[in-house]
Amino acid sequence: KIHRDSLPRILNHRDSLPRKNSTHRDSLYGNLTQRDSLPRNSTQRDSLPRNSTHRLSLGRNRRQSSMNSIPRNLDRRFIRYENTFRMEPDDDRRIEIANVKRIGNLVVESAIKDYQYDPNNAKLFTSRLSEQLRYHMKQLPSNRFKYVIHVCMGQKQNQDLRVTSRCLWDLKCDRHVTIVKETKDCYLTVTIFCIYSE
Amino acid sequence: MDDINETSFVVDEVSNVIKESIEATIGSQSYQQAKINTWTSNIVEAILNSLTKLNKPFKYIVSCVIMQKNGAGLHTASSCFWDNSTDGSCTVRWENKTMYCIVSVFGLSI
Helix, strand or coil, rough: CCHHHHHHHHHHHHHHCCCCCCHHHHHHHHCCCCHCCEEEEHHHCCCCCHHHHHHHHHHHHHHHHHHCCCCCCCCCCCCCCCCCCCCCHHHHHHEEEEHHHHHHHHHHHHHCCCCCCCCCHHHHHHHHHHHHHHHHHHCCCCCCCEEEEEEEEEECCCCCCEEEEEEEECCCCEEEEEEEEECCCCEEEEEEEEEEEC | CHHHHHHHCCCCHHHHHHHHHHHHHCCCCCCCCCCHHHHEEEEHHHHHHHHHHHHCCEEEEEEEEEEECCCCCCCEEEEECCCCCCCCCEEEEEEECCEEEEEEEEEEEE
């Protein structure tokens, strides 16, 4: 008799939870922030106003076919990883600034050797150089870092130029390296930012 | 969708912030070699301050290039290794009669 009485109490408890999307999943994710109001699978897309989420639903349409193996209630954009409980990179993931500087110097020097500034070609040259540097940074063993590589190249014509940058980041883990090289008729400034992301 | 705005990089907002900071610092000035140092620092710091006031969970990198107009060519490129859905960048080119100014802001989500 006691067993039977306990059932209705459980049902009432569930009914009193705030029901945003009227699905069972809400009770599982009830303690998350307001992120769970985003549509989580295809059936919910129709209930939202078309103009605000049209772009979002188009993207999901395209991705739908490749996501058959992922459970339906996982939102790809806001995937929640488990807490690593790390405050800073551990030793095998710490990035060596000397390494970054050495590699950067090597790549830039080999690229700029015997380079004549050519206005038609310069655009390609700078983008290729930044992509080469990014490729080399990806080969480094530390895999928790995001990289931003900024290349600035110009012609030397007795003009003045100043490049400044400021960053808002974590002082302990994030670093940057700047490399400046000059040839007869052009100068090259490369800045590589390495940001730790958990 | 408020959620998307809060956790991904919104280019328009940031671009407005950058334009305002540039106009406020060097809007009507001519190139002066003595002041260029303070100008670049002021622009970059003003942008960073306004970005922090947006209260988003982002790390920012702000980079500013100011060049005197002399007929010389200038090219900038940047390549980034990040998470495409949450991180983004915004570059603003501005000029007046005597100088060019290029400001890039990169936002990386925490």
